[in-house]
Amino acid sequence: MNSPILIDLNDGSVEIESFRISSRLKLNELTAAFTVQPEQQVIVLGKSVLCQFASVQLVDNGLPVLLELRFERGALVSCFFTFPNxxxxDEHHACSQWLTSKLGQTSGLACFPWGSAGVAMDRSGNSHVFLHNKNNCWAH
Known part of the structure; x- marks a missing residue:
């Protein structure tokens, strides 16, 4: 999809074209553009958690973006944005710049009534932008 990615500061939802990704989104409501993975065990803060991921390749104002959604027990808990190019x-800087352009957030963890956002590094050392909503009991 080649469309600007909009993040609503009021509720943390992500809008791509006319499709809205909110904390109420269910897997069966995703568009055909998303690739849905089978359920898998992942380690979150040292605990094994059953999750399901869905991903879509996007282009945000000319910038390639991979959006991954993480679901736990059928509920959307997190959105992750990475920048394949x-x-x-420069990955951490690219993530920080992109997040600043969307939320006005410059560094560190940003907390909102709807959840939190920031830039983090995964176990492989790759940086990503995260949006955790209130369904994410690990982040709140």
């Missing part, structure tokens, strides 16, 4: 040495 970013150089590894």
């Amino acid at each position: 970013a150089e590894l040495s």
Whole structure:
């Protein structure tokens, strides 16, 4: 999809074209553009958690973006944004700049009534932008 990604500061929802990704979204409501993975166990804060992921390749104002959604027990808990064309040495900076352009957030963890947002590094050392909503009991 080639469309600007909009993040609503009031509720943390993500809008792509006319499709809205909110904390109420269910897997069966995703468009055909998403690839849905089978359920899998992941480690979250040292605990094994059954999750399901869905992903879609996007282009946000000319910037390639991979959006991954994480569901736990059928509820959307997190959105992750990565930037496939970013150089590894510049990945964290690219994530921070993108998040700032969307939320006005410049660094660190931003907390909102609907959840939290920030830039983090995964176990492989790759940076990503995260949006955790109130369904994410690990982040709140």
